[in-house]
Amino acid sequence: MARAVPVVAKADWQQAATFRWLTLLVTSGTLLCCALPILLVSMGFGAVVAAAFYNLPGLMFLAEHKLWTLGIAGALLLVLAWVVWRPGQTCPADPALAELCQASKRWNQRILLLSSVIWMTGFFFSMLLLPLRRLLAV
Numbered sequence: 001m002a003r004a005v006p007v008v009a010k011a012d013w014q015q016a017a018t019f020r021w022l023t024l025l026v027t028s029g030t031l032l033c034c035a036l037p038i039l040l041v042s043m044g045f046g047a048v049v050a051a052a053f054y055n056l057p058g059l060m061f062l063a064e065h066k067l068w069t070l071g072i073a074g075a076l077l078l079v080l081a082w083v084v085w086r087p088g089q090t091c092p093a094d095p096a097l098a099e100l101c102q103a104s105k106r107w108n109q110r111i112l113l114l115s116s117v118i119w120m121t122g123f124f125f126s127m128l129l130l131p132l133r134r135l136l137a138v
Contacts, residue, residue, distance in 0.1 A: 020111050023080045027073045027115040030122030033062030034070070038125045066126050073119050080115070084108045 037049045037059075053060050062069050084105070091101035 019083065020080065020108055023073075023076045024111055024115050024118075026076050027119045027122070029062055030066075030069055030073050030126075031118045033059060034066050034122040034126030035124070037063070038129065070119070070123055070126065073122075077112070077115055077119055080108075080112050084112050 037053075040046070040049050053063070089105075091098045091105075
């Protein structure tokens with residue numbers, strides 16, 4: 001017979017899942033505004049970037065405010081990292097709930113890693129690539 005999951009535990013898990021996906025969405029914005037246009041232009045697809053910026057005005061807003069975009073996404077990543085690795089986390093003693101808890105922790109770590117890679121890619125392409133090219137005279 002299946003045991004009922006406590007309502008409090010279910011609500012906590014749903015809040016954590018919402019925060020986790022929000023962080024992934026915001027860090028993906030850094031990829032769209034900063035890294036993808038530079039990559040496409042470097043590959044010779046400047047017309048695609050121009051058409052995307054013309055048809056999706058939100059991209060222009062994100063690109064014009066890339067410091068804010070990167071800063072907010074970085075702050076969310078730091079908060080998510082604290083949520084994932086904060087001290088004193090325990091899982092319930094019930095084996096079924098403990099298994100759900102461990103699976104949730106693994107998914108949190110995977111999404112944090114993916115979000116961090118997306119953020120670092122956006123940061124590199126939007127903030128570091130041009131100064132490095134100038135420094136190396138490429």
